[in-house]
Amino acid sequence: MATAVTLSNKQKQHLKSLAHSLKPVVLLGANGLTEGVMAEIELALEHHELIKVKVPDEDREMREKIYATIIAHTGATKVQVVGKILTMYKPSPAAKIQLPRA
Template identity: 85%
Template sequence: MANATTLSNKQKQHLKSLAHSLKPVVLLGANGLTEGVMAEIELALDHHELIKVRVPGEDREEREAIYATIVAHTGAHRVQVVGKILTLYKPSPEAKITLPRK
């Protein structure tokens, strides 16, 4: 993983509660994971820190591969996956979200 730190369960729970009311900000289209989509995810992470990405498709393994690619490329934490929605967290220099201690 690109991050030096990992999230504790307590921190993940906190992020999940914050993400609960969020709507997906990035939706993968028919073209899948393109450079444009990756740029959009990066921008959204920089701006919001905590985002949801909707990954359509019926093949679970294919979606898992897409999730792994997004996490590897962005260096973001994978908070959770519910159905076809991936929740990501990546702290920005402004640190908008305060995580509980480990």
């Protein structure tokens, strides 16, 4: 497990603006958070750095636990949660997204 990057408010705002037009790349299905889904999330983060994951679970507490598990497992940083969609960021070695200085 990797450690998440700490983002300033300015950097979070920048990522939120970039994420605004993105569609969720991973949607949790009826099977919930499986190893396959985690692998998809890892791949998407490596490839895109900034992704959205949709968790259609109706139970808010369950969604929060799923978000926490995804964040802990991937080492990504939670940018925001809007409704049932988690936006997360993890810089890749390619550093595709340039963050503003803190």
